[in-house]
Amino acid sequence: MDITSDTHSQHISRQFNQELEELKTHLMAMGGLVEQQIQEAVSALLDGDSRLAERVRDNDKAVNDMQLKIDDECTRVLARRQPAASDLRLVLAVIRATSDLERIGDEASKIARNALALIESSQNAKGMVEVRHISEHVRKMLRDALTAFARFDIELALEVVREDDSVDSEYASAMRSLMTFMMEDPRSISSVLSVMWILRALERIGDHADNLAEYVVYLVKGLDIRHVDPEKLDEAAIKRQD
Amino acid sequence: MDITSDTHSQHISRQFNQELEELKTHLMAMGGLVEQQIQEAVSALLDGDSRLAERVRDNDKAVNDMQLKIDDECTRVLARRQPAASDLRLVLAVIRATSDLERIGDEASKIARNALALIESSQNAKGMVEVRHISEHVRKMLRDALTAFARFDIELALEVVREDDSVDSEYASAMRSLMTFMMEDPRSISSVLSVMWILRALERIGDHADNLAEYVVYLVKGLDIRHVDPEKLDEAAIKRQD
Numbered sequence: 001m002d003i004t005s006d007t008h009s010q011h012i013s014r015q016f017n018q019e020l021e022e023l024k025t026h027l028m029a030m031g032g033l034v035e036q037q038i039q040e041a042v043s044a045l046l047d048g049d050s051r052l053a054e055r056v057r058d059n060d061k062a063v064n065d066m067q068l069k070i071d072d073e074c075t076r077v078l079a080r081r082q083p084a085a086s087d088l089r090l091v092l093a094v095i096r097a098t099s100d101l102e103r104i105g106d107e108a109s110k111i112a113r114n115a116l117a118l119i120e121s122s123q124n125a126k127g128m129v130e131v132r133h134i135s136e137h138v139r140k141m142l143r144d145a146l147t148a149f150a151r152f153d154i155e156l157a158l159e160v161v162r163e164d165d166s167v168d169s170e171y172a173s174a175m176r177s178l179m180t181f182m183m184e185d186p187r188s189i190s191s192v193l194s195v196m197w198i199l200r201a202l203e204r205i206g207d208h209a210d211n212l213a214e215y216v217v218y219l220v221k222g223l224d225i226r227h228v229d230p231e232k233l234d235e236a237a238i239k240r241q242d
Numbered sequence: 243m244d245i246t247s248d249t250h251s252q253h254i255s256r257q258f259n260q261e262l263e264e265l266k267t268h269l270m271a272m273g274g275l276v277e278q279q280i281q282e283a284v285s286a287l288l289d290g291d292s293r294l295a296e297r298v299r300d301n302d303k304a305v306n307d308m309q310l311k312i313d314d315e316c317t318r319v320l321a322r323r324q325p326a327a328s329d330l331r332l333v334l335a336v337i338r339a340t341s342d343l344e345r346i347g348d349e350a351s352k353i354a355r356n357a358l359a360l361i362e363s364s365q366n367a368k369g370m371v372e373v374r375h376i377s378e379h380v381r382k383m384l385r386d387a388l389t390a391f392a393r394f395d396i397e398l399a400l401e402v403v404r405e406d407d408s409v410d411s412e413y414a415s416a417m418r419s420l421m422t423f424m425m426e427d428p429r430s431i432s433s434v435l436s437v438m439w440i441l442r443a444l445e446r447i448g449d450h451a452d453n454l455a456e457y458v459v460y461l462v463k464g465l466d467i468r469h470v471d472p473e474k475l476d477e478a479a480i481k482r483q484d
Contacts, residue, residue, distance in 0.1 A: 064469035071466070075334065082324035092317065092337070099341060179432060186428040190421065224313070227306035 016081050023073060023094050024150060027101075030066040031146040034101050035139060037063065037108035038205060042135040045115035045198065046128060053119065056112035063105030067098045089222060093215040097149065100208040104142065107201040107208075114194040114201075123191040126181050130174035131198055137167050138206040145212035152220045154239055160213035161230050167206040174199055258323050265315060265336050266392060269343075272308040273388040276343050277381060279305065279350035280447060284377040287357035287440065288370060295361065298354035305347030309340045316340075331464060335457040339391065342450040346384065349443040349450075356436040356443075365433040368423050372416035373440055379409055380448040387454035394462045396481055402455035403472050409448035416441055 037056055044053035074095050077083065083091055118125050141160050148156040175196060182192045217225050221238060279298055286295035316337050319325065325333055360367050383402050390398040417438060424434045459467050463480060 061469070068466055068469065075330065078320065078334075079326050079330055084321050088317065088321055092320075095334070095337065096341070099338070179435065183428055183431050186425055186431075189425050189428075189431070193421065224310055226310065227303070 016083075016087075019073075019077055019081070020083075020087060020090055023070065023077065023091065026066070026070050026073065027094050027097055028146060028150055030063065030070060030098065030101050031142070031149075033059075033066065034063055034104045034108060035142055035146075037105055038111070038135065038139055038142070041108045041111035041115060042131065044112060045118065046132060048119050050116055050119045053112040053115040057109050057116070060105050060109040063102060067102040070098045071095060086219075086222075089219050093149075093219040096215050097212055100211045104205050104208045107205050110201045111198050114197050118191055118194050121191055121194075123188065125191050125195055126188065127174060127178050127192070127195040127199070130170070130177075131195065131202070134167060134170050134174065134199065134202045134206075137163070137170065138202050138209060141167070141206055141209035142212070145209045145216070148213060148216045149219070152216065154217060154220055157213040157216035157220075158233070158235050158238070161210055161225075161233070164206050164210040165230060167203060171199055171203040171206075258325075258329075261315075261319055261323070262325075262329060262332055265312065265319065265333065268308070268312050268315065269336050269339055270388060270392055272305065272312060272340065272343050273384070273391075275301075275308065276305055276346045276350060277384055277388075279347055280353070280377065280381055280384070283350045283353035283357060284373065286354060287360065288374060290361050292358055292361045295354040295357040299351050299358070302347050302351040305344060309344040312340050313337060328461075328464075331461050335391075335461040338457050339454055342453045346447050346450045349447050352443045353440050356440050360433055360436050363433055363436075365430065367433050367437055368430065369416060369420050369434070369437040369441070372412070372419075373437065373444070376409060376412050376416065376441065376444045376448075379405070379412065380444050380451060383409070383448055383451035384454070387451045387458070390455060390458045391461070394458065396459060396462055399455040399458035400475070400477050400480070403452055403467075403475070406448050406452040407472060409445060413441055413445040413448075 037059060040052055041056045043049065044056060074091050077091055078088075081087075141163050144156055144163075145160045147153065148160065178192050178196055178199075182189050211226070214224075214226050217223055217238060223238060225233060225238070279301060282294055283298045285291065286298060316333050319333055320330075323329075383405050386398055386405075387402045389395065390402065420434050420438055420441075424431050453468070456466075456468050459465055459480060465480060467475060467480070
């Protein structure tokens with residue numbers, strides 16, 4: 001190979017790497033936006049701020065637009081660069097990740113809509129301690145999953161996968177106490193149901209963060225650990241694998 | 243190009259087409275399985291058949307395994323064949339579709355778990371007429387979306403997209419009457435909640451069928467109509483586009 005074509009191919013490969021970096025950057029931006037959506041939806045609820053809740057609900061369009069844009073970039077990269085091996089896995093992981101982030105955006109907007117209903121009913125809503133707690137938990141999971149993605153950090157990704165079980169049990173326990181409360185005070189049924197939908201949305205956000213973490217393992221190790229029971233995950237083996 | 247290499251490239255392209263056909267066939271098989279899961283979960287509920295409900299719950303693993311297998315085939319096709327244009331869109335549409343089918347499988351298994359809770363409580367559950375009706379509606383949507391995918395049928399796909407709005411309003415009306423019922427008879431709270439989760443799962447299945455139909459439009463026309471308000475879809479323009 002002569003020097004010119006070598007320089008040329010280096011140029012191509014530099015451009016390609018840059019495109020892959022941009023995919024990751026855009027995914028992180030989308031992740032940042034949906035994390036903010038969750039945070040603001042929950043703040044709107046806890047502070048009774050209906051204007052903020054409306055803003056979150058209306059902002060969902062921006063999340064959707066980001067998904068379309070990033071997916072389109074991924075398709076272009078696949079068509080033009082025909083990536084293989086770990087580059088291909090990165091592009092596929094980004095496509096899967098945008099789908100989960102978009103659904104997290106939907107859940108944030110559901111939280112905002114239920115917050116609006118609760119604010120309008122001006123009832124003293126039960127379960128706010130649980131909502132705050134679980135929302136902080138799943139936001140941390142989401143942040144960690146995104147960091148793990150950006151840094152190709154398997155250890156952190158596996159931590160997120162483990163966390164999801166504890167969110168699920170916090171959720172189940174919160175739902176049980178809300179149901180008891182509903183039975184004791186049937187006048188609260190409508191507002192307690194809104195809180196239940198909010199908790200459900202938060203629990204789903206935890207599931208999506210868990211999915212994101214699984215894509216990191218796929219991305220880095222080429223192992224598909226979706227649908228593997230976290231307790232059966234042989235973490236040592238995953239970390240060893242090359 | 244000499245005859246030998248021409249024959250060779252025809253051979254390659256025939257093999258490639260066959261691989262793409264197989265992807266579609268496997269996707270249809272997965273779709274058939276999840277449709278059966280929905281149907282059996284609802285039958286188990288309506289007939290109080292706890293053994294059937296347990297089978298549906300346990301069968302979810304088979305759905306998950308199919309997703310992993312098909313996704314793996316897609317990755318291989320991308321890596322080896324480096325498809326472009328409509329072939330690339332087909333592979334990407336299949337990857338997206340397996341994710342929705344897998345989530346439909348999850349929802350069917352949620353229906354089965356709630357059916358088990360209802361059967362055990364042996365309460366006379368309200369809302370069964372609505373469950374039956376909405377389940378038939380979303381199963382039809384799912385079947386039509388899969389047929390549209392198999393035949394690249396845009397008209398049928400757009401019909402599914404339109405149907406989703408009417409499922410959403412049937413769902414909202416069923417939820418309102420269940421809430422009223424709960425308020426009138428607080429002893430029913432626990433069982434009505436189970437029925438509400440079942441309706442919610444059915445409504446989500448409608449959303450996933452809607453997604454599948456949107457992938458068909460992407461697949462055939464290269465247009466991404468996710469997040470477009472169905473009322474604003476210019477169907478004539480979509481059908482004209484080449």
